[in-house]
Amino acid sequence: ASRVMVASRNYADFASEATFEIKKCDLHRLEEGPSTTAVMTREEGLHYYKTMQTIRCMELKSDQLYKQKIIRGFCHLYDGQEACCVGLEVAIKPTDHVITAYRAHGFTYARGVPVREILAELTGRKGGCVKGKGGSMHMYTKNFYGGNGIVGAQVPLGAGIALACKYFGKNEVCLTLYGDGAANQGQIFETYNLAALWKLPCIFICENNRYGMGTSVERAAASTDYYKRGDFIPGLRVDGMDVLCVREATKFAVEHCRAGKGPILMELQTYRYHGHSMSDPGISYRTREEIQEVRSKSDPITLLKDRMVNNNLASIEELKEIDVAVRKEIEEAAQFATTDPEPPLEELGNNIYFNEPPFEVRGPNQWIRYKSVS
Amino acid sequence: QVTVRDALNQALDEELERDERVFLLGEEVAQYDGAYKISRGLWKKYGDKRVIDTPISEMGFAGIAVGAAMVWLRPVCEFMTFNFSMQAIDQVINSAAKTCYMSAGSISVPIVFRGPNGASAGVGAQHSQCFAAWYGHCPGLKVVSPWSSEDAKGLLKASIRDDNPVVMLENELLYGVPFEMTEQAQSKDFVVPIGKAKIERQGTHVTLVSHSRPVGHCLEAAAVLAKEGVECEVINLRTIRPMDIEMVEASVVKTNHLVTVEGGWPQFGVGAEICARIMEGSAFNYLDAPAVRVTGADVPMPYAKILEDNCIPQVKDIIFAVKKTLNV
Numbered sequence: 112a113s114r115v116m117v118a119s120r121n122y123a124d125f126a127s128e129a130t131f132e133i134k135k136c137d138l139h140r141l142e143e144g145p146s147t148t149a150v151m152t153r154e155e156g157l158h159y160y161k162t163m164q165t166i167r168c169m170e171l172k173s174d175q176l177y178k179q180k181i182i183r184g185f186c187h188l189y190d191g192q193e194a195c196c197v198g199l200e201v202a203i204k205p206t207d208h209v210i211t212a213y214r215a216h217g218f219t220y221a222r223g224v225p226v227r228e229i230l231a232e233l234t235g236r237k238g239g240c241v242k243g244k245g246g247s248m249h250m251y252t253k254n255f256y257g258g259n260g261i262v263g264a265q266v267p268l269g270a271g272i273a274l275a276c277k278y279f280g281k282n283e284v285c286l287t288l289y290g291d292g293a294a295n296q297g298q299i300f301e302t303y304n305l306a307a308l309w310k311l312p313c314i315f316i317c318e319n320n321r322y323g324m325g326t327s328v329e330r331a332a333a334s335t336d337y338y339k340r341g342d343f344i345p346g347l348r349v350d351g352m353d354v355l356c357v358r359e360a361t362k363f364a365v366e367h368c369r370a371g372k373g374p375i376l377m378e379l380q381t382y383r384y385h386g387h388s389m390s391d392p393g394i395s396y397r398t399r400e401e402i403q404e405v406r407s408k409s410d411p412i413t414l415l416k417d418r419m420v421n422n423n424l425a426s427i428e429e430l431k432e433i434d435v436a437v438r439k440e441i442e443e444a445a446q447f448a449t450t451d452p453e454p455p456l457e458e459l460g461n462n463i464y465f466n467e468p469p470f471e472v473r474g475p476n477q478w479i480r481y482k483s484v485s
Numbered sequence: 486q487v488t489v490r491d492a493l494n495q496a497l498d499e500e501l502e503r504d505e506r507v508f509l510l511g512e513e514v515a516q517y518d519g520a521y522k523i524s525r526g527l528w529k530k531y532g533d534k535r536v537i538d539t540p541i542s543e544m545g546f547a548g549i550a551v552g553a554a555m556v557w558l559r560p561v562c563e564f565m566t567f568n569f570s571m572q573a574i575d576q577v578i579n580s581a582a583k584t585c586y587m588s589a590g591s592i593s594v595p596i597v598f599r600g601p602n603g604a605s606a607g608v609g610a611q612h613s614q615c616f617a618a619w620y621g622h623c624p625g626l627k628v629v630s631p632w633s634s635e636d637a638k639g640l641l642k643a644s645i646r647d648d649n650p651v652v653m654l655e656n657e658l659l660y661g662v663p664f665e666m667t668e669q670a671q672s673k674d675f676v677v678p679i680g681k682a683k684i685e686r687q688g689t690h691v692t693l694v695s696h697s698r699p700v701g702h703c704l705e706a707a708a709v710l711a712k713e714g715v716e717c718e719v720i721n722l723r724t725i726r727p728m729d730i731e732m733v734e735a736s737v738v739k740t741n742h743l744v745t746v747e748g749g750w751p752q753f754g755v756g757a758e759i760c761a762r763i764m765e766g767s768a769f770n771y772l773d774a775p776a777v778r779v780t781g782a783d784v785p786m787p788y789a790k791i792l793e794d795n796c797i798p799q800v801k802d803i804i805f806a807v808k809k810t811l812n813v
Contacts, residue, residue, distance in 0.1 A: 210552075241589040244587060245588060251591050251592055260579070264580055267551075268548050268580055269552060270545075270552060271548060271550060271553040272552045272553065272555065274549055275552070275558045278508075278553070297544070298544040301540075301542035302545050302549070304540060304545070305542060305546060462585055462589050462590040463624055464627075465585050465649055466648040467648075477765040485590060
């Protein structure tokens with residue numbers, strides 16, 4: 112936990128907590144939904160703020176590094192959607208499981224990977240969280256299964272993780288995320304059926320940011336009520352720009368699963384400021400005005416900041432100090448990520464198999480061989 | 486004498502008993518006792534938690550099996566035939582095979598995908614494809630192809646105990662075939678090591694390399710040729726990936742002639758790989774004639790019996806190829 116420095120006011124000056132009205136969720140096959148009020152303590156608020164701000168700065172730094180060609184290949188940024196991964200993370204336990212698709216940097220951080228290891232993975236260095244072997248779309252840590260490149264494939268995987276949770280009666284759940292684009296994948300409907308049939312503790316979460324690459328939801332889906340598309344699976348539609356809304360909805364969903372009621376589906380309505388990836392400017396299929404409107408009216412970090420300041424949970428100066436600390440952390444992480452060496456060539460052959468005696472792997476011709484250790 | 490079916494059944498039974506993390510899922514594996522009765526009696530013995538019937542959703546249940554394997558379970562995922570695995574091939578390759586490498590070893594996927602592969606009898610083009618070459622192509626996977634009951638039992642047990650994704654290509658026409666099994670092979674800890682071939686018959690004039698059902702055809706061809714004074718060395722690959730090319734090389738050094746035999750299509754197949762590797766290795770200089778391949782015909786499998794019979798490598802085709810390469 113970070114120590115928050117208070118500039119000129121004492122702790123006694125702030126409220127310890129405040130209650131907020133949050134948007135009611137649309138419900139599908141549910142008699143009641145999550146609470147429409149949320150209590151947030153000062154500590155929680157500061158934690159949510161710092162986490163979201165860290166993700167925001169990390170993503171903007173990645174944008175910079177990509178334009179400098181220090182990050183290569185695919186880079187799908189999460190800025191604008193911070194309230195989703197943070198709201199989800201604070202409503203589950205570290206022993207619960209999370210799997211998502213390729214827009215994964217925010218989740219990777221929320222699940223515990225330090226910024227420097229994320230950035231170093233993006234720059235392909237040996238200090239990256241998977242030694243530079245994975246890149247942007249393939250980052251993992253304990254109880255976080257990536258980072259998956261094939262649209263929709265992570266959904267059956269998530270249900271499988273949920274099956275493992277149920278198999279040993281561990282009372283854990285798996286958050287299985289996908290986007291509005293992926294929501295039309297056949298394997299997701301196969302998974303809905305399997306999860307409901309076998310009552311798997313799987314929370315399906317559709318992060319609807321209105322666009323699947325360059326295709327708006329209206330042009331891709333016959334029904335854009337993603338929270339209803341699980342049909343026989345109960346669903347809720349959540350304001351994904353409000354971290355408290357996401358938190359309360361997730362708590363509700365988690366309770367549903369832990370009670371053995373089977374899967375549940377949450378649609379988080381959110382927005383990404385960047386295009387689909389760094390090679391998409393993001394303005395050919397949507398207007399700058401639209402992006403600007405979301406930024407000025409619905410930015411998740413601004414929303415939280417205003418709530419905290421207006422309810423005496425924190426001061427503007429205090430939050431500015433957090434901003435400074437976050438920027439410093441990101442700069443240091445970027446410094447590490449640009450100076451750490453690339454993985455040694457010997458790494459090329461490693462980790463083909465798990466728990467296997469060393470063997471040789473063929474290179475580009477028959478005379479070039481690499482050793483493979485597990 | 487034990488049939489391949491019973492050998493597989495024993496292997497599943499023993500491994501389900503040995504490790505509670507092992508479970509079997511697939512279409513009809515539980516209450517139907519298995520589409521080909523491989524899992525007969527197992528649901529009755531182990532129940533719903535360990536033997537799971539799935540709806541017809543290959544991509545869904547294969548993905549679920551891989552997800553479960555990424556956590557702490559050891560699934561055996563049955564494809565009713567490997568033709569249906571094409572529905573789920575993304576989960577086998579992108580989710581199972583590559584994950585250990587992409588995660589720098591932090592996630593392992595100890596899963597077995599098994600089921601009948603290749604031609605059967607009169608089942609038509611969509612149900613007769615051999616997937617040895619497709620799966621054998623991919624790093625991160627292990628691919629095994631048993632012939633005898635000993636192979637079937639030992640390789641299935643080894644595959645289940647392996648911490649990596651293994652594709653086990655069985656053969657429907659072999660399920661009912663009985664083989665001798667030694668005392669040792671019938672013990673509960675008998676495993677056949679993955680990555681090691683076996684010499685089924687010693688010989689001096691030509692090396693026949695094969696996998697799965699064609700191994701039997703090679704032995705029949707060898708018996709016929711022996712009467713004419715040609716002694717064939719028959720190698721049963723047992724594993725497609727990682728392939729035991731060293732054993733093939735040692736044999737070619739001895740016999741100076743090589744014929745590969747497989748059920749799959751010729752282009753980019755198992756035989757093509759063997760030939761390429763022999764060229765690259767020490768055995769090339771010992772070849773007295775170019776290596777020869779006997780394969781399935783390069784067409785989708787037709788239905789009429791006369792046509793189908795001529796699309797798979799028969800004993801006469803192997804004999805002809807041997808005589809051609811020996812120039813007799």
